Amino acid sequence: MTHAAPTKDLHELARRISEGCTECRACQFRCEFLSEHGTPKALADRFLTTGTGRAAAFECSLCGLCSTVCPMGLPLKAFFLAMRRAAMDAGRISLVPYRARLDYERFGASRLMSLFRLPAGGDTVFFPGCTLPGRHPDTTRALLAHLRNCIPDLGLVLSCCFKTTHDLGCQDRFDVRFGALLDRLHAMGVTTVLTACPNCFAVFTEYGRELTVRTVFDVLAEHPVTRDAHVRGSAVVHTPCPYRGDAHIQERIRLMVEDTGLDPEKTRQDGPLSPCCGEGGSVGLLRPELAAAWGAKAVRRADGRVVVTSCAGCVAFLSGHARAVHLLDLVFHPARTMSGTLPRPKGLATYLHRLRLKWRALAHIR
Numbered sequence: 001m002t003h004a005a006p007t008k009d010l011h012e013l014a015r016r017i018s019e020g021c022t023e024c025r026a027c028q029f030r031c032e033f034l035s036e037h038g039t040p041k042a043l044a045d046r047f048l049t050t051g052t053g054r055a056a057a058f059e060c061s062l063c064g065l066c067s068t069v070c071p072m073g074l075p076l077k078a079f080f081l082a083m084r085r086a087a088m089d090a091g092r093i094s095l096v097p098y099r100a101r102l103d104y105e106r107f108g109a110s111r112l113m114s115l116f117r118l119p120a121g122g123d124t125v126f127f128p129g130c131t132l133p134g135r136h137p138d139t140t141r142a143l144l145a146h147l148r149n150c151i152p153d154l155g156l157v158l159s160c161c162f163k164t165t166h167d168l169g170c171q172d173r174f175d176v177r178f179g180a181l182l183d184r185l186h187a188m189g190v191t192t193v194l195t196a197c198p199n200c201f202a203v204f205t206e207y208g209r210e211l212t213v214r215t216v217f218d219v220l221a222e223h224p225v226t227r228d229a230h231v232r233g234s235a236v237v238h239t240p241c242p243y244r245g246d247a248h249i250q251e252r253i254r255l256m257v258e259d260t261g262l263d264p265e266k267t268r269q270d271g272p273l274s275p276c277c278g279e280g281g282s283v284g285l286l287r288p289e290l291a292a293a294w295g296a297k298a299v300r301r302a303d304g305r306v307v308v309t310s311c312a313g314c315v316a317f318l319s320g321h322a323r324a325v326h327l328l329d330l331v332f333h334p335a336r337t338m339s340g341t342l343p344r345p346k347g348l349a350t351y352l353h354r355l356r357l358k359w360r361a362l363a364h365i366r
């Protein structure tokens, strides 16, 4: 797994933005980070003329909303990620603020927490990621049981996709860690990975070599869950940033929300225009007020309605400010999700639930 030399990438991206940006401010109007730091052209010019400004990219949530709205189609998210990589490679960035999150990632991939199981004859594994099994344990169990009914020789892999490391610009470290995960999957004979987390989906799609990557929503669309209870009420659908450019997934998710009985109302910030929940790029660890400002946008958009999203991280981040629920909770436990009685563990309990899932899988997936 290789990536082009970051400094060369960065100069090319900066030149492209310097020459292409018309300073129309469509991106700046929607973004807390750009409102504070200036237009992409100003940032690119500053870098090209003085070589400075790379550290500022750690205040960008890498949400991609700017790239979506830019009429010139400029690769803005790629530019800010390249700035992060260059700053990291230059040794200018302390990882101290990110230590707990990086430890969380590493622990998720540790021998204690991880699991690699694929029944004989199988070639597909479910990769639930870190947050869903910890914070939504009942749903993860129900989802796994449903998926195994649909795909009898389905395997399970419990580990981490290392998106935090990736987005912090620690590309070499990411390449080593994710590369080791890929090698192991290939050695097991895995050809298809089913993801539930949008971040895992993004990482496997970009770096998964010849692996086929599907979301569990594809399987659920082909094999719907039979429900005897439907819920009622209006909702807004919050698109997680990694799905921003994927109209197919957005449509699939909207249909699934409708199928639960909720009425997903149209807003001016639907689909690709959903604001970041605030958690992206670990910005909240450096500039909590910027992350909170993003979250506040998402809450204003909801305007008192239930926020339905397909990302456990978004649910966790938005729950402090709005009534946010995970689509998979709604699918498998509609009544308990809407009544707020479905357990949402936090802290140490999340690790216990992840271990419990591992122990059950050790007994049942052979």
Ligand code: SF4
Pocket (backbone or CB within 6 Å): 027, 030, 031, 032, 033, 034, 059, 060, 061, 062, 063, 064, 065, 066, 067, 076, 077, 080, 276
């Ligand atoms: S990626 Fe998101 S946070 Fe970063 S500049 Fe673009 S819109 Fe702003």
Ligand code: SF4
Pocket (backbone or CB within 6 Å): 020, 021, 022, 023, 024, 025, 026, 027, 028, 039, 040, 041, 069, 070, 071, 072, 073, 074, 076
């Ligand atoms: S939307 Fe595009 S052209 Fe307009 S200011 Fe932003 S980067 Fe420049």
